[in-house]
Amino acid sequence: MFSKATEYALRATIFIAQKGTEEKKLSIEEIAKAIDSPKSFTAKILQALTKDNHIISSVRGPNGGFYLTEKSKQLPVRIILQAMGDEEVLEKCVLGLKQCSELQPCPMHSQYKSIRKQLKELFVTKSIKQFASEIKDGVIFINNS
């Protein structure tokens, strides 16, 4: 469904939203361990989400690390897909036709479109915060290494 990079981005962002605060930031070390992802690769991903997109906030130096502002937590999870350049799946033809339309539907279109719509709905209507709070509420995991 998504690239490894996007999977790590989603896991990391949700984890940071749940555990990090401006007072107690999370280091790349902690994050990579928590979500079971390669540290340097994850660093690159967080860098992108910080620099270009301001989805994640970061501070360098001692007691530095990553956290999310309240505003960021309220963004739809789709924003992460967007930042990672991996939201194509929410729009694209399941058979890879250059465009998906009612005018030129592929053989699977009529059956597939409702599934894709639900998927899009999930990423558009639910915020980062909502999934972060899932972890808090119940017995929910962000890794299972």
Place this chain on the structure above:
Amino acid sequence: MFSKATEYALRATIFIAQKGTEEKKLSIEEIAKAIDSPKSFTAKILQALTKDNHIISSVRGPNGGFYLTEKSKQLPVRIILQAMGDEEVLEKCVLGLKQCSELQPCPMHSQYKSIRKQLKELFVTKSIKQFASEIKDGVIFINNS
């Protein structure tokens, strides 16, 4: 959702099922043109679906080409994903956890599982033939170059 190779495999197989017969086989040339895919790459893919999996039938030489037996046409489309080694998406955790389970659910699990179930249902319950006949029935396209 799927790799390019799998997209081509799905399009090609559905197209061959609709247009090819044992009497009038389809050449790789025709197929690649019809589904708008790179010829040699598509050849490799059809080769795999022919050799290892016997989903597609082929004959070499003049008037040779590809077609599907009636039996093959009745296989679920999932068989193509299986042959391409690309059916992970039907089972896998949306966040990429090593396993998806009710016992160790990720933060998106409860919302995502029904979507994935519908996707799997689509590929398991519908046959190649059913999608091939979509092309025949209405105004349905297998390319839109």
Place this chain on the structure above:
DNA sequence: ATAAATAAAGACAAAACTATCTTTAATTAT
């Protein structure tokens, strides 16, 4: 000021994916 801690930036490498081209084998038509 200096040292320590931490993210940012950049260079590099391995693996997977996508694609092309050439040669070989099989089949058919003449």
Place this chain on the structure above:
DNA sequence: ATAATTAAAGATAGTTTTGTCTTTATTTAT
């Protein structure tokens, strides 16, 4: 038999993805 046609097989190459390592910049604590 021979030539023509077609898929099979194999070699190769480009691109993208995934991942690691090193150096630099920034911030904090002493």
